[in-house]
Amino acid sequence: MFAKEIYIRRRSALCGKMGSGLILIPGNMLTPNNYLNNAYYFRQDSSFLYYFGLNTPALVGLIDADSGEVALYGDDFTVEDIIWTGPQPSLREQGAEAGVSNTFPLADLKTHLTKAIVQGRRIHYLPPYRGETKLLLADLLGLKPAALHDHKSVELMMAVAEMREKKGPEEIEELEKSFHIGYAMHTTAMKMCRPGIVEREIAGTIEGISKAFGRGVSFPPIVSQHGETLHNLHSDGVLQNGRLLLCDAGAEGLSYYCSDHTRTYPVSGKFTQKQKDIYNIVLAAHDRVAAMIAPHMPYMDIHNASYRILAEGLISLGLMRGTAEDAVAAGAMTLFMPHGLGHGMGLDVHDCEAIGERSFDFSEIAEQAAKSGTCIQRSTWRIEPGTVMTDEPGIYFIPALIDKCRAEGKYKGIVDYEALDAYRDFGGIRIEDDIIVTETGSRMIGGDKRIPITVDELEAVVGR
Numbered sequence: 001m002f003a004k005e006i007y008i009r010r011r012s013a014l015c016g017k018m019g020s021g022l023i024l025i026p027g028n029m030l031t032p033n034n035y036l037n038n039a040y041y042f043r044q045d046s047s048f049l050y051y052f053g054l055n056t057p058a059l060v061g062l063i064d065a066d067s068g069e070v071a072l073y074g075d076d077f078t079v080e081d082i083i084w085t086g087p088q089p090s091l092r093e094q095g096a097e098a099g100v101s102n103t104f105p106l107a108d109l110k111t112h113l114t115k116a117i118v119q120g121r122r123i124h125y126l127p128p129y130r131g132e133t134k135l136l137l138a139d140l141l142g143l144k145p146a147a148l149h150d151h152k153s154v155e156l157m158m159a160v161a162e163m164r165e166k167k168g169p170e171e172i173e174e175l176e177k178s179f180h181i182g183y184a185m186h187t188t189a190m191k192m193c194r195p196g197i198v199e200r201e202i203a204g205t206i207e208g209i210s211k212a213f214g215r216g217v218s219f220p221p222i223v224s225q226h227g228e229t230l231h232n233l234h235s236d237g238v239l240q241n242g243r244l245l246l247c248d249a250g251a252e253g254l255s256y257y258c259s260d261h262t263r264t265y266p267v268s269g270k271f272t273q274k275q276k277d278i279y280n281i282v283l284a285a286h287d288r289v290a291a292m293i294a295p296h297m298p299y300m301d302i303h304n305a306s307y308r309i310l311a312e313g314l315i316s317l318g319l320m321r322g323t324a325e326d327a328v329a330a331g332a333m334t335l336f337m338p339h340g341l342g343h344g345m346g347l348d349v350h351d352c353e354a355i356g357e358r359s360f361d362f363s364e365i366a367e368q369a370a371k372s373g374t375c376i377q378r379s380t381w382r383i384e385p386g387t388v389m390t391d392e393p394g395i396y397f398i399p400a401l402i403d404k405c406r407a408e409g410k411y412k413g414i415v416d417y418e419a420l421d422a423y424r425d426f427g428g429i430r431i432e433d434d435i436i437v438t439e440t441g442s443r444m445i446g447g448d449k450r451i452p453i454t455v456d457e458l459e460a461v462v463g464r
Helices: 004-018 046-052 079-085 091-097 107-118 131-141 145-151 154-165 169-192 199-213 273-292 299-316 324-329 366-372 399-407 417-423 455-459
Strands: 022-026 032-035 060-064 070-073 102-104 123-125 222-224 244-249 261-266 388-391 394-396 428-430 433-437 442-444
Touching: 004 022, 004 046, 004 060, 004 154, 022 046, 022 107, 022 131, 046 060, 046 154, 060 107, 070 091, 070 107, 091 102, 102 107, 107 123, 107 131, 123 131, 123 154, 131 145, 154 366, 169 199, 169 244, 169 261, 169 433, 199 222, 199 244, 244 428, 261 273, 261 428, 261 455, 273 299, 273 388, 273 394, 273 428, 273 433, 273 455, 299 324, 399 417
Parallel strands: 022 123, 070 102
Antiparallel strands: 022 060, 060 070, 222 244, 244 261, 388 433, 394 428, 433 442
């Protein structure tokens, strides 16, 4: 948790952006795993963390954008609770940590909101993503859960995204700490990689590292010899000579700021020439894109630059024909990299995605999102100082996708489908690092310390 002055400034800035109305920011509740008293590890809502910093379940923050007054609603732990949890800070003590002097029982919140609604005041809230939060908001606001989406505050979505997009120095420091956990995770995975090891042995070990030094993983680790499956969570394979292992994993630090890195390397510890050729194309895209990222650039310019670099490499191998520009214009690169170059990152591994275009239909608010220019709508995202984003190009040979495009006659004269037949069992390669945009350019989070990435660096570590 940061100093309370940081949360006070953030809430004040949010009031300035919103202008009027009540801003309702619920924290998360404990979520049962298989019964009530056996809950999943608690993970606080990221926007609640951003504005209040408190990591206790079942708290709700209320900000009056007209007056600037702030209140924290929740319940003190009972003696029965403390028997199981040990002594806990009171609601008033927690409020003081966040710079909030007004604290009230959670039961009082509905009365406060009902009065405000009767007075015709606007209640701003973000679209909820958890069932418990949906039920809470529906009860507090007198709405059916299905109607919550229609009454969400688009203005609040844009304001929160704009603020969370630009990281302050205290946030960058926490992201650097998470990088070092990620470094330990990935180098450990590399050293464990050898024929006969089961993928889940590596996945479980690196998840343990994330818990030993932070809050845990920032997403379930992807450790798979089937790198062509973009988010392959089936880690049951036994490592085999001749295959490539893709490891996409990251950590949440103690403050919940994330890391997210991907490396791909040979199970044998030595790249074949064929693997090396594809790997170096992806690495060139990764490095050249990282060098070009600068403030005020449209994200799509960066994404398309990565496509052109990848296309140049595939043309040089005879897998594509013509020019890189023609390949990108025709959409042919989606056959080899059917995902974006990167995403925002911060308190969420995909920052603000709970209020982003991948959470619901943006068609009705696309114009507002474009004007806002944040990572919640990537097609109109503008990279600014303080933005943190991933740089994760890849080349994947996905038999089902290749067959579909070939059958539909797509990319004729551009993609050499016969040449691709020799790559059907290749898998996929992705390389990913995290970048902070500065006033003059950009730099990798982690500074001069980099997870092994070149062919020589990887062959010196894998399986050793």
